[in-house]
Amino acid sequence: xxxxxxxxxxxxxxELGGWEQQGNALHRDFEFKDFTEAxxxxxxxACISERLFHHPEWSNVWNxxxxxxxxxxxxxxxxxxxxxxxxxxxxxxx
Amino acid sequence: xxxxxxxxxxxxxxELGGWEQQGNALHRDFEFKDFTEAxxxxxxxACISERLFHHPEWSNVWNxxxxxxxxxxxxxxxxxxxxxxxxxxxxxxx
Amino acid sequence: xxxxxxxxxxxxxxELGGWEQQGNALHRDFEFKDFTEAxxxxxxxACISERLFHHPEWSNVWNxxxxxxxxxxxxxxxxxxxxxxxxxxxxxxx
Amino acid sequence: xxxxxxxxxxxxxxELGGWEQQGNALHRDFEFKDFTEAxxxxxxxACISERLFHHPEWSNVWNxxxxxxxxxxxxxxxxxxxxxxxxxxxxxxx
Numbered sequence: 535x536x537x538x539x540x541x542x543x544x545x546x547x548x549e550l551g552g553w554e555q556q557g558n559a560l561h562r563d564f565e566f567k568d569f570t571e572a573x574x575x576x577x578x579x580a581c582i583s584e585r586l587f588h589h590p591e592w593s594n595v596w597n598x599x600x601x602x603x604x605x606x607x608x609x610x611x612x613x614x615x616x617x618x619x620x621x622x623x624x625x626x627x628x
Numbered sequence: 629x630x631x632x633x634x635x636x637x638x639x640x641x642x643e644l645g646g647w648e649q650q651g652n653a654l655h656r657d658f659e660f661k662d663f664t665e666a667x668x669x670x671x672x673x674a675c676i677s678e679r680l681f682h683h684p685e686w687s688n689v690w691n692x693x694x695x696x697x698x699x700x701x702x703x704x705x706x707x708x709x710x711x712x713x714x715x716x717x718x719x720x721x722x
Numbered sequence: 723x724x725x726x727x728x729x730x731x732x733x734x735x736x737e738l739g740g741w742e743q744q745g746n747a748l749h750r751d752f753e754f755k756d757f758t759e760a761x762x763x764x765x766x767x768a769c770i771s772e773r774l775f776h777h778p779e780w781s782n783v784w785n786x787x788x789x790x791x792x793x794x795x796x797x798x799x800x801x802x803x804x805x806x807x808x809x810x811x812x813x814x815x816x
Numbered sequence: 817x818x819x820x821x822x823x824x825x826x827x828x829x830x831e832l833g834g835w836e837q838q839g840n841a842l843h844r845d846f847e848f849k850d851f852t853e854a855x856x857x858x859x860x861x862a863c864i865s866e867r868l869f870h871h872p873e874w875s876n877v878w879n880x881x882x883x884x885x886x887x888x889x890x891x892x893x894x895x896x897x898x899x900x901x902x903x904x905x906x907x908x909x910x
Binding site: 569570573576577580583584589590591592593594595596 | 757758761764765768771772777778779780781782783784
């Protein structure tokens with residue numbers, strides 16, 4: 535798993551709806567109807583995290599969920615972060 | 629919370645998509661894309677259960693979830709079971 | 723549900739292990755063995771949130787969970803925040 | 817991943833607390849304090865299922881959770897089922 539160059543990151547972000555680069559991480563904010571729907575989404579993100587064994591930094595308040603994902607050991611963004619982001623978009627209905 | 633008569637149960641079931649009467653309980657089977665989506669649904673059902681403080685008998689295999697709900701202490705079906713079923717339908721996208 | 727005075731907050735915090743006051747909120751950081759254990763805790767906190775219908779601002783990274791709870795509509799700390807914190811401590815094994 | 821012989825299954829079950837053989841599956845019933853604790857356990861089992869990408873047949877009523885695990889495609893019990901069962905025991909505190 536190698537770090538992606540800034541050009542590769544920019545190219546992939548252009549194809550990936552909703553996410554942006556924040557420092558060394560990919561970031562996206564989600565908004566749902568209420569807490570129940572937000573937590574149902576979080577449960578799916580937990581499944582993705584264990585499936586890829588790649589875990590986000592994330593937070594929730596009521597109907598809002600914010601997710602950042604990076605490769606801590608590599609110190610930047612790799613394929614795995616984009617794989618994670620695509621799967622999260624899929625469960626969010628994007 | 630009073631037991632509903634069979635006429636009341638039948639009338640409400642006619643308005644409630646997907647559920648059927650099985651003995652003293654309301655029952656519905658759900659099918660999802662995969663385990664992740666099924667578990668996201670289950671997390672929302674858990675929220676509904678704690679919100680109403682009314683808990684189902686339910687099971688899961690991969691992408692399938694089956695739910696039965698009844699009022700154990702009353703020995704039959706009450707308003708609360710229909711409230712539960714409506715909320716579950718809402719999170720399932722019905 | 724009335725706002726608690728600073729004296730009441732301090733007295734109750736003295737009895738409540740692990741939580742501290744941060745501005746208008748009660749706050750506690752939790753640490754678990756791994757993500758799985760952290761998410762099992764989060765699922766229980768979600769249940770508590772729906773039971774009390776009182777929801778935290780919270781975040782997770784791997785085995786760490788941070789929780790803040792306040793009464794947004796009142797603009798401060800009430801009985802409900804302490805009730806929430808006590809229940810969270812109970813599921814955390816405190 | 818090969819099917820285990822009956823001798824192998826019996827030997828491993830002797831080392832694995834709480835589980836029994838039911839036909840082609842390993843089975844265990846769990847009991848918790850209440851629904852919240854049971855659902856926290858279920859969330860951890862969901863994490864294990866995605867980590868191993870091996871999913872149980874399971875059910876819940878209030879504080880009770882029953883789990884059966886088998887290798888459907890092989891038609892019997894393999895190493896993976898015992899790995900699953902050991903991890904489930906670990907999150908249950910056994």
